[in-house]
Amino acid sequence: MKRRDFIQLSGLGIGGMMMIPVLGHATTPESFLDSGMDVAVKKRLADAALNAAKSKGATYTDVRIGRYLNQYVITRENKVQNIVNTESYGVGVRVIADGCWGFAAIVDAKTERDTAKAAEEAVAIAKANARLMKSPVILAPQNGYGEVSWKAPIKRNAFEVPIQEKVDLLLGVNDAAMKNGANYVNSILFMVNEQKYFASSDGSYIDQDIHRMWPIFAVTCIDPKTGKFETRQSLSAPMGMGYDYLQVNPADKVTGITTRYNMGYDMLEDVTAAAQQAKEKLTAKSVEAGKYDLVLDPSHLWLTIHESVGHPLELDRVLGYEANFAGTSFATLDKLKSGNFNYGSPQVTLFADKTREGSLGAVGWDDEGVKTKRWDLVKDGTLVNYQAIRDQVHILGEKESHGCCYADSWSSVQFQRMPNVSLAPGKAPLSVKEMIKDVKKGIYIIGDGSFSIDQQRYNFQFGGQLFYEIKDGEITGMLKDVAYQSNTQEFWNSCVQVCDEKDFRLGGSFFDGKGQPSQSSAVSHGSSTARFNGVNVINTARKI
Amino acid sequence: MSVILSEAEAKALLQKVIKLSKADECEANLLGEIRGNIRYARNEVSTSGSLINKNLVVQSAFGKKVGVATIDEFDDASLEKVVRRAEELARLAPENPEYMGVLEPQQYGKSNGFFESTAKITPEVRAEAVAKSLALSGQNQLTSAGFLENRAGFSAMMNSKGLFAYYPSTGVNFSLTVRTDDGKGSGYVxxxxxxxxxxxxxxxxxxxxxxxxxxxxxxxxxxxxxxxILEPTAAAVLLESLYYDMDARGADEGRSSFSKPGGKTRLGEKIVDERVNIYSDPAHPELPAAPWAGDGQPQKRVSWIEKGVVKNLAYSRYWAQQKGVKPLPYPGNMIMEGGTASLEEMIKNTKKGILVTKLWYIRPVDPQTLLMTGLTRDGTFYIEDGKIKHPIKNFRFNESPIIMLNNLETLGKSERVVSTESDQSYMVPPMKIREFTFSSLSDAV
Incomplete structure (x- = not known):
């Protein structure tokens, strides 16, 4: 169980703050600085697997040689609880034999004999399972790219930053929280580097270097008299960036009722506000349940986009491949084919992309050797496409994969994963201030909180970090115990305004789960602040 | 080197590692496993695969300065390298005031979790097991999607004070969702x-x-x-959130559902119906678990809730020292005792009610009250006058397991189930609960 693995590694019970899986094992920081295996060696190992699979009867083969580095620095109050360094290296081979997929992975595969063995095992699995196939896998054609490479355009490699600098930052953050009234504070830096080599029988040899970073904290304030406690989590986003995300830059700050951040995060400033706001929450007014107009900040809206747009438009879900775990989708093929399925109001255009710089989804090629791109999912309110990979696009009558195939490790088989899915900014100039001015009875929500949605993505419930009551165009004070419930199509059709591109920011998920065995992936969702009218808000306070 | 080592092989390898240590203290954890799976959907196999994995973790300490390094190669030079790396990191690390040092040798009970029948599963055996399922669930206007995964492996640990622990185990999980072709019906197991x-x-x-x-x-x-009436598969995911919260430190710090005003906790208090008894036991015949925790502490039978009273909360070694109590590791399994009623009898004795067979997407809403939200899924039914009258549309619920266990009407027979949220196995009875809160309807099937 991945969550428990993490808790054991970190020695930390961060108490419902998040679900955190961990891949790989602990290692030393200095080993991160070696650049890993030479590309020529990787090619030789990959060729051994390609040849072995072919000689056993595979009609298609791809080989992924992966080195995955993670570093987590974990602190609470004035203590460093753990510094976890993990490194995972191995090879995964995927084949089609007798028309059926097969996959096998081996840890520490550093010889041609190892990679050939994985290839042979993959073919054996494919052949054993072929009798359970009704029709053979149809793979969209893909030209080989030869020997190519892609590197995330990071400015400062987080793995080259000394541990001491990271420890000093987090202990400084914790100190600021305590000085501003927090009873407890946990803070963590997550840093990830995926060094991935992909080779296929189509003739691609693709070497990629991907970086991700997520600084987070949770502040807790307790009222000793009542025993009530409130938390406020960081407003940072996980990013496809290096340590440069922690570079404080005034141009990346969005001021307002509280400061939010774009491509640079001021962790000290945010935690100072968080401690004060967690305290303020203790005495905030408990929300009166009812219908409200919601003004949703990008730090909140990303999660609603993720759950109610990103997941239902995964073609594998639509077709039933995820029926046994993640579920299916209300957005069925007939709705796409009708050409007029009203997913949202005309203000709503939602697009997928794997190219935006600094986003979690950005790569040069996906995990089956397809060059990445951007495409529309919902155009001016109408459903126009899904997310699909090589063995699915023929179902849509398309000839090319969308390039959104991913595996979270060398040890996992790649499958369709969500690209960045974002809400396009409004075309007319509109600021948040102007948007709020028009709201008579509303709630302004900042930051993501509790989330849950059904297996076909109709009914959802979301919480948040900060809730502000809006009356007659003015923010009148803080609320608590807020969650909203809606239905996906009804919700997106209640969208009446989206702020312009100046307000566009990314949020995202560092650990999005899908598949069996379960895999996690990282994905960004961008938006500007948007307004949704007449949404059902419930009060979540209870007594035990 | 083979992947699944015997106790003697694991001991010999770990002794070699510990001998290399120059630190004040050293601890090594070793793991080896072979996994295989088959996945199917739309009545045919989709993806499937296998994994061979092994790993050695070495923790070295100079005083309270601790370093951890790992390796997945096992020749003599690699073992030397990993020990030296852990020591280098320990020298660089800040002091960890919560480091408690390694344990003296411990006595462990017996627990049999390893079965040859599972260890020898081949791709053909998996395919055969799934073929049997497909023969039933992939015909007559039904579409099935399922997953079968097997694992065989061991874990072992040793430290510089001579503690040694070894535990081999196997496991197999099988899940299946069957949907009617018109998309109007769905069932799960x-x-x-x-x-x-x-x-x-x-x-x-x-x-x-x-x-x-x-x-x-x-x-x-x-x-x-x-x-x-919650079937065990539905009840498990709510109970699990209660189990996760049973940590003394969070309760003492005033930030869990087990906290009380003024820094007190609910330890020793009756918090749920007096028929609720929950314990852990690594030697449970239906649900064996490792007889030792990750740091080498023995896992024994522990009562967590007895007659509705909180008997124990988990104490890390550090927190136990702070509080002057005995440490108690988080358990490897959880067993909720049941009653004698069968599910059929529970339905028969219900005038009006709802049979919930599965819950989905469970997330915390308020950690103070342990309020959770989620939805019913894959078969929800209306009961009237002791009979299932008709299926009903799915609901979203907002409910706390603590409130739920206070509103207990009847407990059925406890059985082994797998949590659909975490994949952990538990012993859970079906339970009848009054005043369970459904907050909205869902169109999902």
Missing amino acids: IRGYNDFSRLDTEAASRIAVQKARGSVGAKALEPGKYTV
């Missing part, structure tokens, strides 16, 4: 065992088929408070 010979994919598949067919034609009921 999940089974988990250590011993593959206990798994009957055919019998399990029949349950999912029955629920899929039975859930067609669902009617909408108004959201509100209802008497519910």
